[in-house]
Amino acid sequence: MIDSSVAVSCSNCSVRRLCLPAGLSLEDIARLEQVTRKKKVIKAGESLYRPGDSFQNLYAIRSGSFKSVIIAADGDTQVTHFALPGELLGLDAYSKQVHSSYAEALEDSSVCRLPFVQLEILAQQVPALQQQIYSIFSEELRQENEILMLLGKRSADTRLAALLINISSRYASRGYSHSEFILSMPRTDIANYLGLTAETVSRLFSRFQRQNLIRVNGRVVQVIDLLGLSELAGTHCGYEGDI
Amino acid sequence: MIDSSVAVSCSNCSVRRLCLPAGLSLEDIARLEQVTRKKKVIKAGESLYRPGDSFQNLYAIRSGSFKSVIIAADGDTQVTHFALPGELLGLDAYSKQVHSSYAEALEDSSVCRLPFVQLEILAQQVPALQQQIYSIFSEELRQENEILMLLGKRSADTRLAALLINISSRYASRGYSHSEFILSMPRTDIANYLGLTAETVSRLFSRFQRQNLIRVNGRVVQVIDLLGLSELAGTHCGYEGDI
DNA sequence: CGATGTCTTGACCGATTTCAACTCGCGTGG
DNA sequence: CCACGCGAGTTGAAATCGGTCAAGACATCG
Numbered sequence: 001m002i003d004s005s006v007a008v009s010c011s012n013c014s015v016r017r018l019c020l021p022a023g024l025s026l027e028d029i030a031r032l033e034q035v036t037r038k039k040k041v042i043k044a045g046e047s048l049y050r051p052g053d054s055f056q057n058l059y060a061i062r063s064g065s066f067k068s069v070i071i072a073a074d075g076d077t078q079v080t081h082f083a084l085p086g087e088l089l090g091l092d093a094y095s096k097q098v099h100s101s102y103a104e105a106l107e108d109s110s111v112c113r114l115p116f117v118q119l120e121i122l123a124q125q126v127p128a129l130q131q132q133i134y135s136i137f138s139e140e141l142r143q144e145n146e147i148l149m150l151l152g153k154r155s156a157d158t159r160l161a162a163l164l165i166n167i168s169s170r171y172a173s174r175g176y177s178h179s180e181f182i183l184s185m186p187r188t189d190i191a192n193y194l195g196l197t198a199e200t201v202s203r204l205f206s207r208f209q210r211q212n213l214i215r216v217n218g219r220v221v222q223v224i225d226l227l228g229l230s231e232l233a234g235t236h237c238g239y240e241g242d243i
Numbered sequence: 244m245i246d247s248s249v250a251v252s253c254s255n256c257s258v259r260r261l262c263l264p265a266g267l268s269l270e271d272i273a274r275l276e277q278v279t280r281k282k283k284v285i286k287a288g289e290s291l292y293r294p295g296d297s298f299q300n301l302y303a304i305r306s307g308s309f310k311s312v313i314i315a316a317d318g319d320t321q322v323t324h325f326a327l328p329g330e331l332l333g334l335d336a337y338s339k340q341v342h343s344s345y346a347e348a349l350e351d352s353s354v355c356r357l358p359f360v361q362l363e364i365l366a367q368q369v370p371a372l373q374q375q376i377y378s379i380f381s382e383e384l385r386q387e388n389e390i391l392m393l394l395g396k397r398s399a400d401t402r403l404a405a406l407l408i409n410i411s412s413r414y415a416s417r418g419y420s421h422s423e424f425i426l427s428m429p430r431t432d433i434a435n436y437l438g439l440t441a442e443t444v445s446r447l448f449s450r451f452q453r454q455n456l457i458r459v460n461g462r463v464v465q466v467i468d469l470l471g472l473s474e475l476a477g478t479h480c481g482y483e484g485d486i
Numbered sequence: 487c488g489a490t491g492t493c494t495t496g497a498c499c500g501a502t503t504t505c506a507a508c509t510c511g512c513g514t515g516g
Numbered sequence: 517c518c519a520c521g522c523g524a525g526t527t528g529a530a531a532t533c534g535g536t537c538a539a540g541a542c543a544t545c546g
Contacts, residue, residue, distance in 0.1 A: 068388075070391075070392060072392055072477065073478045074477050076392070078388070078391055078392035078395050078396055080388045080391050080392075091380070091381055091384060092381055092384040092385045092388060093381070094377050094380075094381035095377075095379075095381040095382035095385060096381075096382075096385070100388075101388065120370075120374075120377075124367060124370060127363075127367060130363070130366075130367065131363075133377075134337050134363075134376075134380075135337060135338040136338070137334070137337075137380040137381070138334055138335055138336070138380070139338035139339075140384060141335040141383060141384065141387065142335045142338060142339070144384065144387040144388070144391070145311075145313050145321070145323045145335060145343075145344065145387070146313070147391060148313075148323050148387070148390060148391065149313060149315060149319070149321035151394040151395050151438060152321050152394050152435070152436075152437070152438030153315075153319055153321055153438065155501075186524065187524075187526095188525095192395070193395075195395030196502075196503090197502075197503060197504080198524085198525080199503075199504085199505095199525095199526080199527085200501095200502060200503075201525095202525060202526055202527080203502095203526080203527075205525095218510095218511095218524090234315065234316060234317055235316045398533080399533075399534065429491095429492065429493085430492075430494095439534075440534075440535060440536080441492090442493095442494080442495085442534090442535075442536085442537095443533095443534060443535075445492095445494050445495080446495075448493095448494090449494075449495080461492085461493075461542090461543085
């Protein structure tokens, strides 16, 4: 449950520039750390919360990755997001004070548990934090709009290309290689997220490899032709283009 | 630009229960009215803002309806939302301080212009307003997730049925009939929103009519068999089920 | 009364799904 | 140590849903 002897805090967190502390003064970060103190380790396949759970906390990802999934009345599921370190999970539960989705770790991961009431109170006192919260909400809305276009208008290959570009750029902004990475999710999750079937996704991976756009081996992906892939994605590659 | 001799304000606005004032005390509403004072009339086809415009205001719809549309690099568009009275437009522009979508009136409409800086300052002082803003953000996220499932997993007829149910229930929560209404948007917009073509939407309207689910005449829709329609939609009908 | 844009309908086509078989890698237990 | 089973991934062939193209109906507005 607790990470180590060395204090884990926002100030020395590797993703602080992408997370809640972004834009805060050192002083304000110190106050934020009072809220973000509780760490939690989540093993692959475990859930942070499930539909029906009451909304108490936001979770900031420290390491690992998650998928957000909603479940329809008929049991059908939709993966709505793949979340990486620095991102916040749980925002969509505020209005109903109950989670309507679940967040499952795709690999062994760790998160900061943020009691929202406390965060809310602090934000009331720290305008920069307030703004950062708005910003995160707003950015998430913007991103969902892009995914809407992806699902509504784009062909299967464009969708997968866009996801690869997206993941690549998000890894890059976290200091990892953008040309070689390991997908932490199975094909079925990718397919579900993109509104396709696992078979189609598999075929596309094979085709992209034949076209020398990427090299795939199971979940290991090597981007060979980033430009070609971007063209396929039509630069509709979603968020975090730079930073 | 100005509405009339009678003061138009939140306190006597017909959609106050669905808008920012929801949950505020009379006293707080009075303070909010200082921010919401500026009204604006928008004619059908005109835009509230366009991609690239700097983010200054949020807009609360008083009457009429709008579509939110994003434009991809290749010029392709995606309708992301149909907005009705009481709803807020522009939230997705906060993080970049620039609009990335446009909001176009589907009919002659009127809105309250809310300078966001002022709203932000007031929210800092009025916790209930703060919470209402969070709530609206959060609810919008939740709704987009449902649309994601609609576009990712559902067949054409389910999508249209879900939209009809959704619009019907939203009209109902605004005090209008849920069994008979006028669609303010053309088929092309419906199709674009649902990730279909106008032809498919048209065919579905005809089929729904043959199946005695609805009666259509151009944009006038009469829901004959709400239960049947809901079943088709699989209760994946989106937001505002009650209230 | 013609013009323009919206809507409808039909016939055909193609991308993606569906169904099915097969491979691969891995952990378990005999 | 190896056989086995299982889930994940791949690949092929057939079926289908929705898209595309094209023509015509309808309405509104000058």
